[in-house]
Amino acid sequence: MQRCAVWAGVLAICGVMGAQEPVSIQVDLSKPVGAYKPVYSWFGYDEANYTTAPDGQKLLRELHDLSPVPVSIRAHHLLTSGDGVAELKFSSTNVYTEDANGKPVYDFKILDGIFDAYKAACVRPMVELGFMPEALAADVPGRTEPYQVHYPKSTISGRSNNPPRDYKKWGELIRVVTAHLVERYGKEEVLRWYFEVWNEPDIDYWHAPAEDYWKLYDYAVAGVRTALPGAKVGGPASTSPRSEKARLFLKNFLDHVDTGSSAADGKRVPMDFITFHAKGSPKIAAGKVTMGIASELRDADEGFKLIAGFPRFKSLPIILSEADPEGCAACSSKVEPANNYRNGTLYPAYTADALKGLFELQDRHGVNLLGMLSWSFEFEDKEYFEGFRDLATNGVDKPVLNVFRMFGLMSGSRVAVTSSGRVDLDAKLAAGVREKADVDALATKGDRSAAVLVWNYDDIDGKAAAAKTTVSIGGMPAGVTRVLLEHYRLDDTHSNSYTVWKGMGSPQKPTEEQYKELQASGRLEMLTSPEWVEVKGGVMEVKMSLPRDGVSLLRVSW
Known part of the structure; x- marks a missing residue:
């Protein structure tokens, strides 16, 4: 029987498609690339x-x-x-x-x-x-x-x-x-x-x-x-x-x-x-x-x-x-x-x-x-x-x-990001995200905080191996040796009322208790409890296993 490895508290998906190459994402807080405008609102x-x-x-x-x-x-x-x-x-x-x-x-x-x-x-x-x-x-x-x-x-x-x-x-x-x-x-x-x-x-x-x-x-x-x-x-x-x-x-x-x-x-x-x-x-x-x-x-x-x-x-x-x-x-x-x-x-x-x-x-x-x-x-x-x-x-x-x-939960300036798992913008314009998944990030820096949004996206729906991803956040202000990390996650088992509803048998008339559970499962969840992370040489690292079509938000403050 094949065994699955647990990495950063998340069960990697096994037995579906080939393993995805590990992804390295580099964030440089010292290099702004433009304003983070709330275009989403x-x-x-x-x-x-x-x-x-x-x-x-x-x-x-x-x-x-x-x-x-x-x-x-x-x-x-x-x-x-x-x-x-x-x-x-x-x-x-x-x-x-x-x-x-x-x-x-x-x-x-x-x-x-x-x-x-x-x-x-x-x-x-x-x-x-x-x-x-x-x-x-x-x-x-x-x-x-x-x-x-x-x-x-x-x-x-x-x-x-x-x-x-x-x-x-x-x-x-x-x-x-x-x-x-x-x-x-x-x-x-x-x-x-x-x-x-x-x-x-x-x-x-x-x-x-x-x-x-x-x-x-x-x-x-x-x-x-x-x-x-x-x-x-x-x-x-x-x-x-x-x-x-x-x-x-x-x-x-x-x-x-x-x-x-x-x-x-x-x-x-x-x-x-x-x-x-x-x-x-x-x-x-x-x-x-x-x-x-x-x-x-x-x-x-x-x-x-x-x-x-x-x-x-x-x-x-x-x-x-x-x-x-x-x-x-x-x-x-x-x-x-x-x-x-x-x-x-x-x-x-x-x-x-x-x-x-x-x-x-x-x-x-x-x-x-x-x-x-x-x-x-x-x-x-x-x-x-x-x-x-x-x-x-x-x-x-x-x-x-x-x-x-x-x-x-993101604010401030957009800052430079590179990702070994990224699909280039021109490639997306030409053909979308079809040949391989796009594992990439968008990062912002505020006065005493930063946020990194990370996703594992493919145009084609279906199960696939999770992406072992290392996010390195560099360019930390001088003198910062520890930061508080909050890791939010959206995937099949987090921040997902649809999975919970299906697990109930897809009721069209949920009971009062079921409805309360559905409402609670629809909120944004943290993957782990907030934790203090060391900064070495102006850089901190977060390792995660990011499922296909999963999204993580890393918020750090100091």
């Missing part, structure tokens, strides 16, 4: 009405708690007509209707409930201005769909994605909504928010030519700025720029802002930040879930390169207002089997790897990445671990939420 979802649902409010508070800086929340359907009841990929606020004479009628009850929930959780809205109220939606030749199309049909084909029949009324709607937000939440608070015009207008989310989106944008930002001079406005929230069509849309939009004049007032077009989306492409290949990190990174690469070509825009903040492993959060693994990556450790390991890749691409192109918005929240009244792209299921935190908690 952005989240979003289609169903705005889930914001006020019980588990939605609970999760908002948890999102606030994971980050030392404000968390921003983006949601679709803030202006959509309807009864305020969420469906998959649809929500509504009914903020705008018209009377029999065509006079606007405003009702802020549902919208206020959403924004009040943000305020109660101490998170900030990223205000996505969409979609089109029914009373304002124009008829589009050749389109006969009703206002709302229900999932699983194409929910973006309805009249809620039509252009306005009157752009001046659209601009006035945005002015009135912005003025209401200022009155309710205060000028200084709303000045901190980001106002984004529409979502993915380069595809069927917008049922009109691109030039009409420029007009929609112009009237929207004019409305925002009329109500709140100095408000942050931007767009275009276009899709993956690795596509030539999407890349051209983004370029033409930037051209419009750069050299055009506003259709609303003839003045220069305002823009304070730029948004586009970056998506992966998981699939089932050879019977295994196979992720597509190359696609997401290529989106960022193409978008950053394009923006860097505009001198006026190169320093503007960029928000990837959806940055995800793929497109449809509401498509469960029952619909798309590849989406089962969302329940276990593959999703958080992918997210850790993507985070570093996005920082590296920002540095390469000399642009200003502000946000990597994860399009993930929660789905109310669905089955446990149904495989939606969510952070929690029925109030139970999923493993992926814990990688964001790890991100939140």
